[in-house]
Amino acid sequence: MGIFGIYGEEQGDVASVTYYGLYALQHRGQESAGIAVNDDGVFSIHKGAGLVGDVFCHETLASLGRGSMAIGHTRYGTLGTRGTINAEPLAVNHIKGRLALATDGCLVNSGPLRRELELGGMIFHTSSDAEIISGAIIKERLDAPSIEEALKRAMRRFEGGYAIVLMSPSKIVAARDMNGIHTLVYGRRQDGRFVVASETSALDAVGAEPIRELMPGEIIVFTDGEARSITDNCATAPERLCIFEYIYTARPDSAIAGVSVQEARRRAGELLAKAHPVEADVVVGVPDSGLDAALGYSEASGIPYKIGLIKNKYIGRTFIAPGQDNREDKVRIKLNPIAAAVKGKRVVLVDDSIVRGTTSARIVKLLRAAGATEVHLRSSAPKFLNPCYYGTDIDSREMLIACNYTTDEIAKIVGADTLGFLELSDVEKIAEGTSAGGFCKACFDGNYPTPPMQKYVSKYDTKKTESEA
Amino acid sequence: MGIFGIYGEEQGDVASVTYYGLYALQHRGQESAGIAVNDDGVFSIHKGAGLVGDVFCHETLASLGRGSMAIGHTRYGTLGTRGTINAEPLAVNHIKGRLALATDGCLVNSGPLRRELELGGMIFHTSSDAEIISGAIIKERLDAPSIEEALKRAMRRFEGGYAIVLMSPSKIVAARDMNGIHTLVYGRRQDGRFVVASETSALDAVGAEPIRELMPGEIIVFTDGEARSITDNCATAPERLCIFEYIYTARPDSAIAGVSVQEARRRAGELLAKAHPVEADVVVGVPDSGLDAALGYSEASGIPYKIGLIKNKYIGRTFIAPGQDNREDKVRIKLNPIAAAVKGKRVVLVDDSIVRGTTSARIVKLLRAAGATEVHLRSSAPKFLNPCYYGTDIDSREMLIACNYTTDEIAKIVGADTLGFLELSDVEKIAEGTSAGGFCKACFDGNYPTPPMQKYVSKYDTKKTESEA
C-alpha cells in the first residue's frame, strides 16, 4: 500500500499535492484511495473504492478545501475485503481529540491485540489492521502525554512490517516498524513543507527533495514547523528491509536505502546472465517490470536487447474479457509479440518472477507462435517458496510452482527450452552499496524476522458482504 | 427515521421483505437507507446515501443473500451530516460477537455518555447517537449475560426519545424509550415471521398482522421462534407519545395507539371548524398532509370539499430549480391551483402546520392569482413555539413565526383574510380513544418529558466533510 503525508505551517492546497502524491503511489494499491485534510484541527476526508482517478474528481477534491497538512492512502486488497469499508485514511474521535491514519503493512499479532482491546470494551467496525493499530494507539493515549508518546508505546506491542502516517489536529507523525521491513522516506519542498511517503518517486512527483529514510523503529513528528525524531524504539531489532521492493513492488524511478530500483533490477539481469548464460539472438523483457532486468542481461551477455512484447495500455479495470471460448485471445489482447523482433530468433525472455507459472507459459507460447525458435526463460527473482506475512500478496505454498516442482520440471511446464532463477546467494547483491543493515528474504528463504502469525477470528467475524453506495 | 426488523427460524428472502418495509417507511427519512441480513450469524450489509430506490438495485439486494432475519433503516438528516458515514444499520464487532443496529430518535444526554465512553478508551467514527447507543450497549455487554440484558442496563443511561432494533447473531431485539415518545409496533406474517417496524403501514406492506405496540420501556426479544417481552424498564416514567406523529410524521394509513392517523387528522379538521368557523364556498387542503384535515373541516362546516391544488409528483431529488429570476415559477411548478375550483370563491385553505410562514404566503398568493376572492387559512397543528429534542426537525425559536408574531400579524404576513390554529386544548382530542397514557406536546407547550439537552462537542469534533465514494 502507498502512504503519503504533507505538513506545513501555512494554509495551502495540500489536497492537490496529496492527490499528485497518490498518483505516484498508485502502483502500490489499486483497491481504494483516500485523502484527509487538516484545516486548523478540522478534518475533511474523502475516500472510496477504486483508483485515485475514480475516487477523486474536481468536485470531491475541492470539497476537501485548504489546510496546513494532509495525509493520503492507496490500498492494496489483501483479504477478501470489498467496497469502501476498509479504505483509509481511517479517522476516529477519542477523548483527547481527533486522529486520522494511513498505514502500509501487516501485524502478525493483530489477533491477540484485537482480543485484548475488545476485552477492554472496544468496538471494531472492520477487520483491518488499521483499526487495530488506531485502537492500540488511542488506548495508550489515555495515559500518554502526547500522540507520539502513545504511538511509541503502542509500537512496542506491534509485531510485523508496517509504516504509519498519522495526523492529529496539530501534527503529522510518521513511523516505521522496528525491523524496517516497510519503507518510508521524508523530504522537503522549496515552499518549506515536509513530505513523507512510501517511495522517493512520490517525493519527486510533488517537487520535494528527499532528506532521508526513516530508521527502523524511528518516529518523526512534524509540528511547529520542524521535523523532530524520536529514536527510543530504534535499534531494538535487526534491520530487515524487504528485498522484494527492489524486484517488484517499488517504481524503477525510486531509490531505496541509497540504491536505485532500476539499477537493482539491471544488476539482477547481469547476475542472471552470469549464473544462467545461454546462446541466443535476442533478449526480451516482459513489460513493465521485466524490462530493466532484460537490459541488464543484454549488457552482461552481449546479446542484443529488443522490445519484443507490446502491452496494451488500455487494458484496465473496465476490461471485461468477454467470450468463453479461447483463453488465448485474452492473453494476446494484453500482450502482443512483435514478430519482427523474434521471428526465427533464439529468445531470452526475462520476467520479474515466476509464481504459479501460468502467465509464463502463455507468454512462451505467444513467442513461439510469433516465430521464436527457442525461448530461454529467466526470472529476476529467486524461487518463491514461502508466504509473506507483511503485506505482499504471495500465494500460499500449494499455489507456488517452485514449492512443488524442480527447475527442470517448471521449464517443461511453462514450455521453455531452459529456465534460470536469480540465485538466492545473489539476491542481496542487487542492492550493492545499500545503506540497509539487512534484508528480509523470507519469501525466498523462510527466515522470518518476527514470530509466527497469530490471526484471531472471533466466532462471528466472517462477513459475507459489507458495501456502501 | 424509519426502523424495521424481520425475524424467523428458517432461511428466506428477508432482504426483499425489508426492502418493501423500507419503501413503506421512506417518508420517515430520505437521507440514507440500509439493510443488514443475518445468515446464521454471518452478516451482510448494504447501505448508502439517498432514497431506498437509489441505494438498492437488483444487484445490491441480491448481494445480501438469504437469511433468517434482517433489519433496515431509513435516515432523516438531523445534523448537517452528509454522505454514507452516518447511514444505518450500524454494524460492529465486539468481544462477544457481532451486532447491527438501527435507531430512530435522539438522546438528550448523548454528550456526557460519549465523554464517559471516550474516557474508557472508546473510539468514535461518527458523531451520531447510534454509535453512542451501540457503545453504551457493548460496554454493558462485557458484564451482562446477554445482549438483551446489556440493552436493558444501557437504556437506564439513556435520556431521550428513541426506538431501537438490534440484531445479534441469533436474535432480533427491539426496544422503545421509557417515555414511549417514539413509536414501535410488532406483528406476525402468515409464514410465522415476526416483523417490527416504526409504523403499522410497514407491517401492512409486508403482509404482517399487527400484534401490538411495544410499551414504553419494553424490550422484545425475538429468538428461538418466539417473541419474549422484558418489562423491567416499563412504567419507570410517564408515557408521553409524540402527538406530532398524528399531525404530520406518520402515514395516514397507519394507526398509532389504536387510533387511525387519517381519522386523527380528520378530527383536527373538525375541531378547527368548530373553533375557527368562517363563511366560505369551498374547503381546499394543501397536499398531501393537509387533505384529511380539509375533509374534516368540510364535513363539520358543511362547506364543500374541493381538490384545489395539484402537486407535481415528478418534483423530486433531481429537480434543480434553475433560473435566478422569479421565485414564483418555482412554487407554481410544485403546486398549481385549479382555477375552476377556486375562481370567484371564498376559500378555506387547510395546511398541516405553519412553521416559518413563507410556504403559506406563497400558496395564499397562488390561490388569489387563480381567482379566489377570500382565503381563510387554517392550521391543523397548534402554534409551534419550542424546538424538539427528540428527532423532529423543528426550527429554532428565531425561525418560528409563532414565536415572534400574534395570530393577526401572521395572517397579515401570509396574506390570509383570517387565520386559525388548532387550539392547544384541542390537540389531544384528535387522538380520542387512544390507548396512550399521555402525549408529548413540548413543541407546542414547552413541557419536555426529559431533562434539558446536554450536547457535548469535543474540541476537534467539527468535521467539515466526510464522504465516501
Added chain:
Amino acid sequence: MGIFGIYGEEQGDVASVTYYGLYALQHRGQESAGIAVNDDGVFSIHKGAGLVGDVFCHETLASLGRGSMAIGHTRYGTLGTRGTINAEPLAVNHIKGRLALATDGCLVNSGPLRRELELGGMIFHTSSDAEIISGAIIKERLDAPSIEEALKRAMRRFEGGYAIVLMSPSKIVAARDMNGIHTLVYGRRQDGRFVVASETSALDAVGAEPIRELMPGEIIVFTDGEARSITDNCATAPERLCIFEYIYTARPDSAIAGVSVQEARRRAGELLAKAHPVEADVVVGVPDSGLDAALGYSEASGIPYKIGLIKNKYIGRTFIAPGQDNREDKVRIKLNPIAAAVKGKRVVLVDDSIVRGTTSARIVKLLRAAGATEVHLRSSAPKFLNPCYYGTDIDSREMLIACNYTTDEIAKIVGADTLGFLELSDVEKIAEGTSAGGFCKACFDGNYPTPPMQKYVSKYDTKKTESEA
C-alpha cells in the same frame, strides 16, 4: 407526449423556462426528454432517456446557454423503442438551414410516406414518425419559399392525430392536425415571450397567460416579435378532439376547449352516479386520476367521500419489486387501503377506466381484506373496445377485457359486487360547454376520423437493440 416552445426577440434563459414547462408536461411522457435552444441561429441541444430530472442537471442545462427561443419534448414510449435514439427534439440540417422539431402524436400513413421518401433517396436513422414528418417537411422546403409554407404543404400529406412545434433559425412554428385530435395551446408571458404547449398547465408553470388553442389545421408562426396565423389548412376536416384527454391524459389543472379537466372528471362521476346508483356508505377514488370522479359521484349520490387508498409516492423508476413469492406485496406497497375508512363499509370504488381488469381485481381484493363489506366498482370511462392509432397506448382488442366479457362477467372477474361504466351516450356530456366542434371517441365507439392505419415495415427494419451510452 408533451411538446413545448418559447419564442421571444431578446436573448434570455429560455432553457430554464423550457425545463419548467417540461416538468409540467412530464405526465405526458416519461421515456425521454430534450431541449433545443436557438441562439441567433446556432442550435444547442441536449436530450436523453428518462425523466426530465434524469436528463437535465445544472451542468447540462447550463451547456444549452442563452437564446431567444427554445423547444422541448417529453416522450411517451409507444413502440418498443429504447434509449435515446428516438428522443426529441430532432435536429436536422438541410440545404436551406437547420431545423429542430418536437412532435406529439402518430400518423396513420407514415408507412407509405416513408416509402415515398426513401424512393427519393432519403435515409432514415430511426423508425419514428418524427423523422418521417421532418423528411416530408424538408422535401417540400426545397420548393417552398418558407418553412411554414413547407409545413403547410406537408400537412396535406399527413393523416393522423398530431401536434408539432418546430424551430428554424429565426422562427418557432406550431401546428395542429386537421381534425384537431391532439391539443395545442399558446399564450404569452408578461415579459412578452410567446409560449406554446400541449396543455394550459404548462403555460401556468411558466407564468404565461393562455391566449387560445390552435384551431384544427392551424399553423402559427412566431417571428419578428409576433404570432401570425395560417389558416389555409383549417376547416378541411371535421373537428374530432380526443375525449380521453379529459378522462385520463391531461392534468386536472389544465383546461381544454374551455372546459376544466377536473370539472369534466367530476361530471363523469356525477353521470356515473345517475346511471349506476347504489346504496353504499362511502365513495373512494383510485389515486390519482380517479379522485375527481369519486368526488363527483359523492356529490351526486350524497354518499360521503373518503380517502380510502394511499399511494406510495416513492414508488418510481428505481423500484424493482424483488422477491418471486407473492404478488400481493407488490400491489400493497404501491397502494395501501386505510382500514379506518373502509372497514365494515359498503364502498363505491371509482377508477378512471378498466383496461385488462387485473389492477381493478387487485384493488377490490385489497379493500375487502381491509374490511369493506361490499365493493361497487365504477369506471369513469366507457368500455374500451378499439385500439387508438393516434398515440394513446391502448391495448389491442385481445387484451381489452370489455371486448371479451359482458359487464356482469367483468364484475365477477374483478370481484366487485356491482360494476358500472360511464355510458357511451354520456361521455360527451363531461365536456359540457366545450368550444370543440366534435370529439374522437374511437377507442369507445370505433368511429375513426382518419383512414385505417397503414404501417409499412421494410424488410430489414426490425431492430433488436439500438443504444447509446
Added chain:
Amino acid sequence: MGIFGIYGEEQGDVASVTYYGLYALQHRGQESAGIAVNDDGVFSIHKGAGLVGDVFCHETLASLGRGSMAIGHTRYGTLGTRGTINAEPLAVNHIKGRLALATDGCLVNSGPLRRELELGGMIFHTSSDAEIISGAIIKERLDAPSIEEALKRAMRRFEGGYAIVLMSPSKIVAARDMNGIHTLVYGRRQDGRFVVASETSALDAVGAEPIRELMPGEIIVFTDGEARSITDNCATAPERLCIFEYIYTARPDSAIAGVSVQEARRRAGELLAKAHPVEADVVVGVPDSGLDAALGYSEASGIPYKIGLIKNKYIGRTFIAPGQDNREDKVRIKLNPIAAAVKGKRVVLVDDSIVRGTTSARIVKLLRAAGATEVHLRSSAPKFLNPCYYGTDIDSREMLIACNYTTDEIAKIVGADTLGFLELSDVEKIAEGTSAGGFCKACFDGNYPTPPMQKYVSKYDTKKTESEA
C-alpha cells in the same frame, strides 16, 4: 480512427471478437466507440462517448446478442464534436434495406458533396463525413444493383483519404481510398471467419492470420462465405500511403505494406544517428513512441540505451491536474526521469516528433533537473510544415514550431544542446522493402495527393452543443 469488421456464415459471439479488436485499435481513437452486430439481417448497435471500456460493459455487450457478422469503430476527435452524436457505426435505413458503416479518414470534397445531396432533399443529422459518405452511397444505391456497386460508384465522387467497412443485411464490404492513403488489411481466423481491420495488430488480437492489405481503390465483399475483390477503382491514382502511420499512428507490433512498424522506427533512429551524430553517454527515448527509435539510435551510434523516463501508466481520462500553481508538477507526475540513468551523463533524447515544442522543452528541463549534463534532442520525424487534410490532427501552420523557427532557434527554445530532425530525404528509407507504390508525406513536404480542401459550411451549420444522455 480504427475500423474493424468480422464476417462468417455461422452465428457466433462476434460482438466479443469485435470488442477485442477495438481494444487493439484503441490507440487510433479515444473519443467514442461502437459495435453493430448483424443477426440474420436484424442489426443491434451500441455506441457511446469514451474508451471501449467505458462504452461496453458485460450488460451492453450481451445486449448485442449473437450474429454472423459485426463491425466496430473507435473514433478520434477531429472537429470540436462532443458526445455520442458522431459515434460510429452509423446505421441508416433506406429503401433497399439497412446499412451500418464505420469509417476512417476525411474527404476533402465533403462540402460540395453534402451541398449536392441536400439539394436532392437529403437531411443531415451531424456534420460528420461518415454521414455524407453514407448519403452518397445510398443515393447511388437507388439505381445500383448491389451495395458494392453503389459503393464503387460513390467512391468515384470521393476525394480524400479513407477506409470504409460497411455492413448490409447479408454482407460486409470493405474499401480503401484510390490513393491508398489510409490502411486496411484483412485476414482469416481458424474458425473460417474473415476479419478486416485498420492494422494487423487487431488481426493478431483476435487470432486472425493476415492475408493481405487491400489495394488502393479496392473493394472486398465478404458474402456467401467468400471474399470477393472488386478492382474497378484500382490503379486510377498513384499510391500514396501515409508515412506517418510508421512514425506515430500505428502500433509497433503492426506491419504495414510488409514492413514492421517497430523496425521502421528503429531504422528512423539509425538514420538519425547517421545524419545527426553526437558524442554522448546514454540514449533515452520518450515513452512510448520514441523508444524504438532510441534503440535504433543506440545501435547505430554505439551509445548505450537506457530507460531514463518513467511514464505514469495511471494518468488517464480521470486525471484532473488540480492546483493552479506550478505546471512542473503536472509534467513530473506524467513522466519522471530516473536520476540513476541520467545523472552526470550526456543524454541523447529521442522523441517521435516535435510539433509545438512545449512538451520537448519540459522534458529537456526534467532531464537537466535530474542531473543530465547535456541534452541532445533528436526527432524521428522530419519537420512538420503543413497541415494534414486526411484525418491526422496536425496543428495549423501558426502553431507548428518548425514553420516559424530555424533548427537552431528551436534548439534554443526547447533548451537542447543540439537538435536534429530525421532528414526529409531519409523518411522513405524507414519503410525499406515496402510493397507500397509511394507515400504521402504532405505534412513534411506539402505535396498533397488530392485537390485542395473544400469545406462547405451552411449558413446555420455551427452547432454549439449537441449532447445525449
